[in-house]
Amino acid sequence: MSLFRSTLAAVLLTALPLACAYAAPQKSGQRAPAQAAHLDAGGERLLLVAPDLARLKAQDAVNDLKTGVPLRYGRVLPARFDLAADTGPGRWESAADGRLTWRLEVAGKGAHSLEFAFSRFRLPPGASLSIHARDGSVALPLLTDADNPAGGVLHTAMLASDAAVLELTLPAARRATLELALRSVSWGYRDPFAAARAKSGSCNVDTACPEGDAWRNQIASVAGYSFSSSSSSLYCTGTLVATGSAAQDTAKPRLATAYHCISTAQEAASAVFYWGFESPTCRAPGSAENGSPLPATTASRAIQTGGAQLLSTNQATDFTALELNAPVPAAAMAYYSGWDRSGIAPNGAVGIHHANGNEKRIVFNDDPLTPMRNCIVSGGDPDTHWRVDQWELGTTEIGSSGSGLWNPSNGHLIGVLSGGNAGCANPSGYDCYGRLSSAWEVASDTGTSIRAAFDRSGGNPETMPGKSSCDAPVVTLASSAFSDAPAAGARVELRASAQGGAGGYTYLWDADGDGVYERSGSSSQIRVSFPTRRQLNVRVQVRDAQGCIGVASRALDVVAPVIEAVSVGTPALVCGNDRAGIDPGERYTVPVTLRNVGSAGLAAGARALFAPVGLMTLDVGPNAFGYVGTRDCEYGFIDLAAGNGATAPLATAAADGNPYGDLDDARTPDIALGGSGITLYGVTYSKAVMSTNGYVSFDTGDTGADADPICGGGELPAGAGGPQLRPFHADLRVLESPGAGLRYRRFAQCPRASQLGGTHPCHVFQWSGMEVLDSDWYFEGETEFQAIVYEGTGEVAYQYRRAAPTDLHSGAIGLIDAGGGDALALACPQATRTVPAAGSAMCAFAPGAQPASESPLRLESAAIVLPQIAAGQSATVNLPVKIRDDAACGAPLRLDYLATATVNAHSARGSRLAAGTVASGCQAVSQCGAPIAAVRLRSGDISNPQRSGNGLAHLSDLGATWYTADSSHLPTWYNIVGTYRDNLLEAPLLEARNLDAPAGLDVRVEQVGRAYVAPITPTRALFAWRFDDGRAGMEYLESTTALLARPDPDHTAHWYPPSQSGWGVNVESVQIGDERLDVAATYLYDDRGTPRWTISEGAMTPGGQLLLRSHRPHCPGCAHYEDWASQRQPAGSLRLLWPGASHATISTDITLPPPLQGRWQRSSVPLVPIR
Secondary structure, X not given: OOHHHHHHHHHHHHHOOHHXXXXXXXXXXXXXXXXXXXXXXXXXXXXXXXXXXXXXXXXXXXXXXXXXXXXXXXXXXXXXXXXXXXXXXXXXXXOOOOEEEEEEEEEOOXXXXXXXXXXXXXXXXXXXXXXXXXXXXXXXXXXXXXXXXXXXXXXXXXXXXXXXXXXXXXXXXXXXXXXXXXXXXXXXXXXOOOOOOOOOXXXXXXXXXXXXXXXXXXXXXXXXEEXXXXXXXXXXXXXXXXXXXXXXXHHOOEEEEOOOOOOOHHHHHOOXXXXXXXXXXXXXXXXXXXXXXXXXXXXXXXXXXXXXXXXXXXXXXXXXXXXXXXXXXXXXXXXXXXXXXXXXXXXXEEEEEOHHHOOOXXXXXXXXXXXXXXXXXXXXXXXXXXXXXXXXXXXXXXXXXXXXXXXXXXXXXXXXXXXXXXXXXXXXXXXXXXXXXHHOOOOOOXXXXXXXXXXXXXXXXXXXXXXXXXXXXXXEEEOHHHOOOOEOOOOEXXXXXXXXXXXXXXXXXXXXXXXXXXXXXXXXXXXXXXXXXXXXXXXXXXXXXXXXEEEEEEEEEEEOOOEEEEEEOOOEEEEOOOOOOEOOXXXXXXXXXXXXXXXXXXXXXXXXXXXXXXXXXOOEOOOOOOOEEEOOOXXXXXXXXXXXXXOOOEOOEOXXXXXXXXXEOOEOOOEEOOXXXXXXXXXXXXXXXXXXXXXXXXXXXXXXXXXXXOOOOOOOOOOOOOOEEEEEEOOEEEOOOOOOEEEEEEEOOOOOOOOOOOOOOXXXXXXXXXXXXXXXXXXXEEEEXXXXXXXXOOOEEEEEEEOOOOOOOOOEEEEEOOOOOOEEXXXXXXXXXXXXXXXEEEEEEOOOOOXXXXXXXXXXXXXXXXXXXXXXXXXXXXXXXXXXXXXXXXXXXXXXXXXXXXXXXXXXXXXXXXXXXXXXXOOOOOOOOOOOOOOOOOOEEEEOHXXXXXXXXXXXXXXXXXXXXXXXXXXEEEEEEOOEEOOEEXXXXXEEEEOOOOOOOOEEEEEEEEEEEEEEEOOEEEEEEEEOOOOEEEXXXXXXXXXXXXXXXXXXXXXXXXXHEOEEEEEEEEEEXXXXXXXXXXXXXXOOOOEEEEEEEOOOOOOOEEEEEEOOOOOOOOOEXXXXXXXXXXXXXXXXXXXXXXXXXXXXXEEOOOOOOOEEEEEEEEEEEEO
């Protein structure tokens, strides 16, 4: 639990009733119930165990007397089941028509409603999922592949039943591409639309009443929404707003609500919106009929699932901005409310809300508003809120939270409801609303302001007019590929058709299925290909002349071979001394068995790429200080909980007054470090503190309560200090069980050998019996790990004896400096959903004390030709290897299998392989020469002719610049700096950013992965990449100028300005008949500091001028548009002059075309070459 959350909890406990702590995300304070959801004996029924209803009702009896907190109606029950697994729950049957059906009953006896949250939801083409009451009384809308969410997470609307049936049908051939993983079920213990309240609610005014006639537009902008926070299901109100861009408003609608409703990305993702939930008639205020709620699932015009993204949120002003993940359904007939940020107090106000979560109501106040402090938390800045004294007509209630306040003079939104004490039982009470004017420029927890969220015009106006919904086009998407899965590399034609709307259609395509629309234009069809096996949803938006947008989405399966290395055989001696064991200098063939686990065969002639693994692969860093690391070092756990190294656990206690006790968000007393202390980031420390949240701080003022680390580094929160060791920094708690606890001990001679060799003292910090807070805010699992720091060298080792659960609320592994900005991120387990395996270790090394990383193994050929491998079959290939002459006795021989590629497709399911060890009593041989003939890859541009649009500007011996694209298919570049060894370049993949954009140049370079280039001939190579975020792939590349001669003078080189390091130009010179051509690719930055590139087109003028173009190529592993070159746009020009062979000058007049922004103007800047 972070200090911020602790502070907020304390504030809420004083400002509001005790039980309203669920108003913001809080830990449940308990482990996930072991029997919250379990299968019956047959595995065909999922049985839910009722939560503690008496406790919940007792809390609600207090909280329902207050506004200013969301309405709670349900309890989220963890129910993690892979419904698509062969051994998963439910019953599968085969139908006569060749389709499969699957059925699962879910029973929660006594529940008012059930909601389902899926952590993975992807229906293949032709599949549908029905969720309905077992008695057939009610059903949710049928789900098909058109409903597949871009992020794979889906939360359903409420099903008003305590017994549900999930029924799936799909073509049998698509079974393998189904993804359906249940995460949780929300037990609705009361109906939020019908629950009795402490207040009668009958004084409210229906929006259908004549009083609402002048406010029909604003009424249509209001939606009620349910969401999950911590382990609760909650209900609030929000307002759809206009942002100055009609097209963007319809494509990516934005909603204003309150911070005390939604303040985290997880809460936003779980939101379900109920549009047009209104009474169709005007019920007289004060009547019994007025106090009787209507059912939302049938009274709403539209229910929108799919969640939202959190754009901006701020506690002091209680403002939150959301972006819905899909357009508002046309059936909602929604309005986009205008807003007024002037801050001028109006003479009265109008509020529109969902009182008690019921149908929409309207309230009126005729008195001038006055500024005030936030009324639901203590402290804070003055005048952040509007005070509304005594509503003249109607009132607000619980469930109204986050609803809007309008200026009656112009009908514009001016605030969102925080709380107060108004209600039918207190007609003279007041309410306070967060002021839009106060929230406008305030720094958000997300880094994005309300201004940036609600003003897409860029003009920063004081008022924004509202706009109505429109008659959006009806869109369909067709392709034979939806019914017959295409092969990787094959051309896929997608066709969209639109009807209705205002005509003049523009088509926006998301062929990658990542939610990013990378292509727009007037063409209703595209031709694309995919380089690897994929299961995705292709989406198209059609925008008419009035900016109205219709959307269509279809699932697409791409089949391909998927090649895995499954085993390594015994190396066979080719040349050596015939002694038992492997000796330095010998040559072998290593048999590696590859299996095709894909659904398509691999044709003969493909190549697999292998790389030798060093004794220590330093594949992380360096950070700014110079630390480097590896995610795979030697494991040797030093147990402080038992055995010879046993030591008593240290006492822990809360140091910041948080309410979680001595085992949670707590710390040890100051630890006096023995020996010469610990040196971290160049400073030696004699004291440290351990946190129950899995980190060691060398700032003894650290409270130990930091539970939300920023994995890549960032400002440390209040109460936290650095530098820190982060072996497993997450929200953890010590189990109350034997052996659990935090321990420290110094060893004069470390029991675990240093990776640097020699004997060293070491300091060991150990966490045993630690449970982990999951994303549903329950504690679960048990993990055990330790950090070891070696005196004298600064070497750090993290060891994991027991693996943590993969579902984490937060998580970071690495090092952080005293300021928090210079991190060495070894792993980000919360983001990647992967945790260190039991029996594994990670290591970090300080500058000047880093291990040798040379592999004892040499590959005579890294790129191996493969035979045909049918789907489901295996083949064995023999890798020719040479043991290095200077290999150490006992050294492990390891290989990385990286990927397999054909000319137009690849499989990148890599793995690490053990090929044996050098004999412990080894004897070097000298008679076996290594037949490794150097293959020198031609300098210049190399690319894949089957997937043209990006490639490498290659320098024979120094690396390359990779010109490619980001997920929006906008140009970006990376540097690959290294040297070839045995015809293989393995080097860090480096990304540069300009931190002083747009006016200055301050370039920061960060490693984001690793790259591999393996020449096959002087003009052909394999190029593989592995990003740290998990993306990986490989392509065949060919020289684009292989048949062309170099002119004299030849300017082919990487040219950069020493006075302005960080940008430059790659030039390739060729001779075409009597003409020379100099092609220049300029690498630079846009106005945001993002790396971009342009490329010249046409011949250079006698004065050295080249015209430049900006392209929209494909990103690594993404869909390739057949006509990508048609999207090029003018980008200005440059002038290159060569006074001599070793120096040049460059002048640029570059303007990046939309959607990019940026100018790059330089005059006569000196350049020098790297050849």
